[in-house]
Amino acid sequence: MPQITIDGKLCEFEGKKTILDVALDNGIEIPHYCYHPGMSVVASCRICMAEVEAPNPRNDNKLEMIPKLMPTCQTPAGEGQVVHTNSPKSVANQKSVMEFLLINHPLDCPVCDQAGECYLQDYSYKYGRSESRFDESKIKQPKKDIGEHVLLYSDRCIMCTRCVRFTKEVSGTSEIGIFGRGSSEQIDVFPGKPLDNELSGNVVDICPVGALLDKDFLMSMRVWNLEKAPSIDGITASGDNISIEYNEDRVYRVKPRTNMDINKWWTSDEIRFGWKFVHSEERHRSPQVKTEGESKEQDWNQAYEAVQAGLTGVLESRGSGSLAVMVSPMLSCEDAYLLGKLVIGLDSEAVIGVGPVPTSGQDKTFPGGYTITAEKCPNARGVRRALGQLTESVLDYNQFLAAIEDERTAAVILSGNYPSAWVTPDLAKAINGKFSVLIDTLPNSITENVNVLLPGATFVEKSGTFENHQNRLQSFDQAIKPIEFARTEGQISLDLIAKFGLGEPKRFDAHQTRIEMGDAFVTDVHHPSAESRKVSDMHLVQL
Ligand code: SF4
Structure with missing residues (x-):
């Protein structure tokens, strides 16, 4: 079985894998935003880049450092590679990407539903700087109602394009796109065509920041107060693996649990939002x-x-x-x-x-x-x-x-x-x-x-x-x-x-x-x- 070394740990892998896949399979964290195992790789967020040494077949397979940082989500893992995600050059890149992403971010964590489960927040602690050097005015982007279940807070978006790829590749409905250029680039839906497909709630799960929000859950509970029980879809015959998120005997939301044999990473809106009858006023309460x-x-x-x-x-x-x-x-x-x-x-x-x-x-x-x-x-x-x-x-x-x-x-x-x-x-x-x-x-x-x-x-x-x-x-x-x-x-x-x-x-x-x-x-x-x-x-x- 081929082997690579990531941050000093020898990792075995089978078949065609990227360095990031091998790292995640072996419990090594490499920060990433745009990569999602259920969608195509675009290597656009650049935070997963690392220094990679690879055997050079033209030089007796001696290990040589590749001169540029390599996007680990896109670089195939190869026998004998040595990957450094914590070298000074890799760490400097992680800090730069974080600083860049936070330039126009509103830093409104106290009122953001994603706080507590936000990649931007987590990576800021682990890979970011403690202070911003940016003292210009931040670009303000609008908040939009983009579909029956989803709100878009554009100024929190980091342009990872996960939501765009989801509607193109998974739901096949392509409602979400990228509009504008440069610093005014933003995610949006086409005029008169809202996000309206039976899987729309999944874009909230895959958004790594608080840009896409579940209207149903909006400001109803802080995520760190939620307990999670593993459950199975109780509404249809899908057998989707789901997580019931609740507090004090009240359900607040339902999310998919990953199961590659059944629902992979997704669930339908019918299952995600179909549990409301549980707390219906009409429920029979006594014999x-x-x-x-x-x-x-x-x-x-x-x-x-x-x-x-x-x-x-x-x-x-x-x-x-x-x-x-x-x-x-x-x-x-x-x-x-x-x-x-x-x-x-x-x-x-x-x-x-x-x-x-x-x-x-x-x-x-x-x-x-x-x-x-x-x-x-x-x-x-x-x-x-x-x-x-x-x-x-x-x-x-x-x-x-x-x-x-x-x-x-x-x-x-x-x-x-x-x-x-x-x-x-x-x-x-x-x-x-x-x-x-x-x-x-x-x-x-x-x-x-x-x-x-x-x-x-x-x-x-x-x-x-x-x-x-x-x-x-x-x-x-x-x-x-x-x-x-x-x-x-x-x-x-x-x-x-x-x-x-x-x-x-x-x-x-x-x-x-x-x-x-x-x-x-x-x-x-x-x-x-x-x-x-x-x-x-x-x-x-x-x-
Ligand atoms: S809205 Fe979220 S998922 Fe979509 S591009 Fe922005 S950060 Fe990524």
């Missing part, structure tokens, strides 16, 4: 039981007793095969398994089906390889797989509807947890006159009609496993606690299992549930890395 035709709030014990009385009554009077459960594809594998286990424990001939699988249009793949899936639920395959551990007969939604129309079915447990309306008129009709229990998060057309309503938890409020459209099983962590008195579907199932005397009372544990579910859920599940969970050491102070 409700229907008594004398009216739904009334009850505590969990009373609600469980109502479920027990209703289901026991049906099973005693109608016997085996009178119970049905619809397991939502919004649930995790663990939730689905425990709900199925409860129902089969009560009625071994129960009808078991998967809830409606929402779709919208066709899968859409962008020039950069990112795909938006048409399927708008995270776990249709995983729910089937989990229920398949318990029974061979798992019906799809239409088969389930047909099965429960049969008079034999006298009690139905339904799970929802969809971010938008999901109840079809057929379902409302089919459950009419049956004892019904609904575990859900948001109101819908049957909420008022069911006998017992149990408030469930959204994907950010629980841990579990989803199986994406490529049949990849991925686990995710809980970010925030369930809202008020809501409980996860897994916990509700465990509570009812204990209530019916089918098992001991237990706290939900995703890992233990996976072990119970069988080998595939132990060996085939991809887990997030330990570093993807970040706990803030600064706590929010409420003034």
Whole structure:
């Protein structure tokens, strides 16, 4: 395997790599702004330049210093090279680039959303000067609203062109360009053509400074107060690796986590901004039981007793095969398994089906390889797989509807947890006159009609496993606690299992549930890395 030496460290590499790639693979920091592994190399910011010694084949392969500093993001790594990023010449370049970039920068870190995760700020500490020698007036650039989700603060821009290359190479929409020349050069969109593509939020992530800002997150929270939980897209079947960023049980933003097998560095706006239902005012917050035709709030014990009385009554009077459960594809594998286990424990001939699988249009793949899936639920395959551990007969939604129309079915447990309306008129009709229990998060057309309503938890409020459209099983962590008195579907199932005397009372544990579910859920599940969970050491102070 070829080797190069970077700042005294011997680094091995395979295939065609640049010096910067080899350095990053080996944990060596070389400062860079314009380089991004997901886009073409332009070598324009010049801060990654370093002195390089290379073997000269015309001189017995003796090491010779290349006379100019070399851009490490563009220079191929070659056997025997010796790279100096901390030599006086390289350091002088780093300082000069920093000084140049800061000439017109407004230095408004105290009011900038990027502060705390800004490359310009970080590199100023590490590679910059402590004082500016520039005493002319700074050029003022405008602030612009360039799209549905993104604001542009031009005077913070360092012209790295990452955003320009993203819209050209990854989204393929080319809305952003460079306008003007020299010191009046600026990033902008074309007149009448805003930044309007399904991946637009990614330009905020890749902007190394605070020039492109997320309107949704604008001045809502300092980034050092945010904690991060590794999660998986809970809205579509993409399986995108995401990070839920939250503080004090409130989600502030969702960002992609890099996974080269799934979403690479990106995620769609649908996933990035689609979590708002988590904090909806309309969320079910406590159980409700229907008594004398009216739904009334009850505590969990009373609600469980109502479920027990209703289901026991049906099973005693109608016997085996009178119970049905619809397991939502919004649930995790663990939730689905425990709900199925409860129902089969009560009625071994129960009808078991998967809830409606929402779709919208066709899968859409962008020039950069990112795909938006048409399927708008995270776990249709995983729910089937989990229920398949318990029974061979798992019906799809239409088969389930047909099965429960049969008079034999006298009690139905339904799970929802969809971010938008999901109840079809057929379902409302089919459950009419049956004892019904609904575990859900948001109101819908049957909420008022069911006998017992149990408030469930959204994907950010629980841990579990989803199986994406490529049949990849991925686990995710809980970010925030369930809202008020809501409980996860897994916990509700465990509570009812204990209530019916089918098992001991237990706290939900995703890992233990996976072990119970069988080998595939132990060996085939991809887990997030330990570093993807970040706990803030600064706590929010409420003034
Ligand atoms: S707006 Fe950000 S990403 Fe775009 S060129 Fe300027 S600094 Fe780079």
